[in-house]
Amino acid sequence: MKKATTANIGAFPGNVPADCHPTIRRAVEYWLSIHPAEGLPGRQHLDPVNIPDLLPDLRLVDIVGDPPRFRYRIAGTRICEFFGGELTGRWYEDTLENFKGSRTEKDFLSLMETREPSWRLGRPLFAMAKDFANVERVYLPFARNGHDVDMIMSVQVFHSETWEQA
Numbered sequence: 001m002k003k004a005t006t007a008n009i010g011a012f013p014g015n016v017p018a019d020c021h022p023t024i025r026r027a028v029e030y031w032l033s034i035h036p037a038e039g040l041p042g043r044q045h046l047d048p049v050n051i052p053d054l055l056p057d058l059r060l061v062d063i064v065g066d067p068p069r070f071r072y073r074i075a076g077t078r079i080c081e082f083f084g085g086e087l088t089g090r091w092y093e094d095t096l097e098n099f100k101g102s103r104t105e106k107d108f109l110s111l112m113e114t115r116e117p118s119w120r121l122g123r124p125l126f127a128m129a130k131d132f133a134n135v136e137r138v139y140l141p142f143a144r145n146g147h148d149v150d151m152i153m154s155v156q157v158f159h160s161e162t163w164e165q166a
Contacts, residue, residue, distance in 0.1 A: 014117035016138060024138045027054055027155040028117060031140045039146025040115060046142070046153070054155055061092075061152040063112065069093070070108055073151065082158070107139060112149045115141050134159040 012018065012028050020028075034045040048055060060073040072095070075087035083095060093099045111118050121136040137156035141149040 012117065014114070014119065016117050016119040020119060020121075020138070021136050021157045023054065023057060023157050024119065024136055024155060026051075027058075027138055027140065027153070030054070031117070031153065036146060040141055040143040040149070042142050042144040042146065043151055044144065057155050057157065059087075059152075059154040059156075061108070061154060063108075063150050063152070068109070068112065070105070070152075079156070108152060111139050111141050111152060115143070115147075115149055117141070 012020075013032075016024070016028050030051050031041065034041045034047075036045065043060075046060075051058070054076075056076040056078040058074070058076045059079055062071045062073045063069075064071055070092040072087040072090050072092070075083075080086055087095060092105070096102070096104070099105055107118055107120070118139045119137070121134055135156055135158050137154060140153040140155075142151040142153060143149050144151075
């Protein structure tokens, strides 16, 4: 049984642990590398050419309106395979049953306020993930103006074996 901890020893911002999955680590390191001198990176800083290894597991989520709604800007091939079809341009509430009020929606809203990366490892929340013991994911905030979060980069890894959280 593999072990993952939620202890963050200062290596990453937010609640991202130092011993997260290498794919998650790579996403956070990239996000940190494109940070401007002040504020958050925006879509204008993200260049997919620099992260081809992450693209299959990556989602870019647009935040639209007030109250905010969430729309897939881009969904990687593994994400689309998992959901059974193309997601680009679709609204979250149209693709995930019970999205409104879900932990995912709450995580998105919290990220908009905290402006910090958000990491989670645990049992999948949606029925289509029943074949996986755990899903590990990170949400990374983006803000075109450096302050107001208007996009989220999400990278997730599905674990077929159980990870024990310390």
